[in-house]
């Protein structure tokens with residue numbers, strides 16, 4: 001089989017790239033290790049920046065987010081037993097974020113890909129990018145026990161943090177990493193969100209908490225937990241009790257509880273691999289970088305990488321210009337590091353670290369107080385939260 005761009009991974013990066021390239025008349029094939037159902041079953045991000053929503057529209061899949069997304073004009077910080085609204089919309093000259101789940105984004109992209117008759121090979125085993133240093137790259141894989149080779153002009157490594165793309169250039173990559181001493185326990189439940197107008201980020205003596213939503217009838221909540229906790233340690237009742245104990249009394253009293261439909265623990269990590277291009281192999285999304293989820297940047301960064309990468313391929317195939325390809329890594333990394341900084345900062349501000357002494361605790365409290373009382377500091381939070389311009 002032959003194509004112009006071989007895409008490894010059918011997560012949001014791979015699917016969005018495929019759709020943008022298809023719109024520009026560039027042929028592509030996606031190779032995905034898992035089944036489509038498995039990919040859709042992973043409950044992850046939920047908050048989209050304006051840039052990401054615009055990109056979904058550009059890819060022809062904006063109907064879902066436009067019809068079912070919930071626009072948020074503000075966020076709330078809860079600490080010291082009180083709520084502090086941050087008017088993100090007002091502080092950024094009218095920008096907003098939209099609650100629309102990664103599962104839904106992925107679903108919309110999969111449907112569009114199916115409708116366009118584009119090839120996605122699910123349950124492709126032993127996928128291996130090859131010969132990307134030369135002019136004729138290939139990707140080998142196995143399907144139903146048979147070996148295959150996909151010939152292509154370029155390979156897009158959209159295969160996440162544990163994928164084969166970055167692993168195949170291990171000796172050429174510089175890695176920057178920070179691992180945090182806690183995880184997030186997330187629960188999805190079909191109950192109305194406690195705060196349908198704002199995402200709530202809490203810092204209490206018992207640790208971080210987050211109240212988010214997928215729709216007016218489906219909520220997503222998180223609490224900071226020790227890294228060695230297991231999902232089995234957390235009954236639904238224990239989760240709801242813990243969440244309530246970390247919020248202010250009014251909000252806690254309004255939480256509607258119900259059976260969880262998904263419960264998982266994710267470790268928190270900051271990670272960047274440099275560069276993001278190796279000859280004709282390009283890394284995008286989680287394959288190249290990870291942020292701790294506190295700033296809701298992971299999926300949005302994946303989308304901006306894909307925007308730059310699709311533009312680079314379009315310039316190559318349509319305008320015969322290497323400019324976008326040559327600058328891809330540098331342009332992406334500039335934005336990536338700003339999101340890394342913001343995600344690290346918000347994580348440091350909103351969590352309780354196991355070994356924090358009295359001094360660091362007092363400094364955290366002072367920073368929170370400064371943040372909600374200084375327009376300049378609130379503005380810096382707001383403009384990063386809605387997403388920096390491309």
Ligand code: FAD
Pocket residue numbers: 008009010011012013014031032033034039043044045046047102124127158159160161162163164165265266284285286287293295296297298299300302
């Ligand atoms: P992925 O979504 O990881 O997709 C990569 C795809 O490649 C997968 O489908 C995988 O099966 C496939 N693949 C892997 N290896 C191979 C291979 N060898 N061959 C073929 N295919 C392969 N972000 C937020 O903003 N907010 C959150 O709350 C949040 N929660 C998260 C929770 C978890 C547990 C994780 C892991 C991430 C979370 N993120 C969150 C981050 C966000 O979900 C990611 O940034 C986003 O999924 C990145 O998309 P991607 O397509 O680059 O990678």
Ligand code: DHB
Pocket residue numbers: 044045046047199210212213220293294295296297
């Ligand atoms: C969600 C996840 C986040 O990391 C975040 O900062 C806000 C919301 C969510 O899953 O809805």
